[in-house]
Amino acid sequence: IAGITQAPTSQILAAGRRMTLRCTQDMRHNAMYWYRQDLGLGLRLIHYSNTAGTTGKGEVPDGYSVSRANTDDFPLTLASAVPSQTSVYFCASSDSTGGYGPLHFGNGTRLTVT
Amino acid sequence: KQEVTQIPAALSVPEGENLVLNCSFTDSAIYNLQWFRQDPGKGLTSLLLIQSSQREQTSGRLNASLDKSSGRSTLYIAASQPGDSATYLCAVRNYGQNFVFGPGTRLSVLP
Numbered sequence: 001i002a003g004i005t006q007a008p009t010s011q012i013l014a015a016g017r018r019m020t021l022r023c024t025q026d027m028r029h030n031a032m033y034w035y036r037q038d039l040g041l042g043l044r045l046i047h048y049s050n051t052a053g054t055t056g057k058g059e060v061p062d063g064y065s066v067s068r069a070n071t072d073d074f075p076l077t078l079a080s081a082v083p084s085q086t087s088v089y090f091c092a093s094s095d096s097t098g099g100y101g102p103l104h105f106g107n108g109t110r111l112t113v114t
Numbered sequence: 115k116q117e118v119t120q121i122p123a124a125l126s127v128p129e130g131e132n133l134v135l136n137c138s139f140t141d142s143a144i145y146n147l148q149w150f151r152q153d154p155g156k157g158l159t160s161l162l163l164i165q166s167s168q169r170e171q172t173s174g175r176l177n178a179s180l181d182k183s184s185g186r187s188t189l190y191i192a193a194s195q196p197g198d199s200a201t202y203l204c205a206v207r208n209y210g211q212n213f214v215f216g217p218g219t220r221l222s223v224l225p
Contacts, residue, residue, distance in 0.1 A: 042203075102160050104160065
């Protein structure tokens with residue numbers, strides 16, 4: 001089934017550790033996004049990529065980095081995790097080649113930083 | 115800066131009722147608007163996407179309308195079922211911008 005795969009599904013991480021959340025899509029969408037979802041704050045954009053080789057900062061980029069080496073993969077890295085990064089992280093993609101298409105979401109990664 | 119609100123924050127209705135969920139946005143120069151549902155502990159599932167040139171979109175028991183001039187969209191659910199219980203989110207995209215999400219409406223349909 002075509003879609004977005006995120007890994008891991010959940011993780012408990014000690015503060016100060018480095019962590020990479022993986023995201024792979026098989027729909028050949030040009031645009032990809034990382035969101036975090038927190039109770040009371042809703043969905044907030046962390047980083048995005050409009051096409052392979054380019055990335056941009058969203059609303060809450062501090063403490064996170066991304067790369068887009070190819071169309072399918074868009075990993076999110078926490079260089080040195082802090083407890084405030086405890087959240088549910090969602091990867092999404094859209095096809096923007098002929099205009100802005102709908103967003104498609106992965107199932108999320110639940111991250112707890114202790 | 116685009117701001118999106120959804121009222122009410124939570125809604126509880128008996129099974130079989132028709133209901134309307136509201137989404138308001140401050141900047142009417144939108145490109146499109148998308149409605150999602152999210153079940154507890156799950157990801158977001160796309161329901162409907164309305165382009166700025168459209169007035170409404172329908173999928174099964176769902177109908178979404180768009181009134182750009184008033185900065186509003188509504189999601190109409192006909193003959194609600196307990197399986198419709200979820201959080202419903204709307205997201206708005208302006209030209210050259212990324213989607214901005216509303217906080218969601220938590221719907222409970224009681225059997």
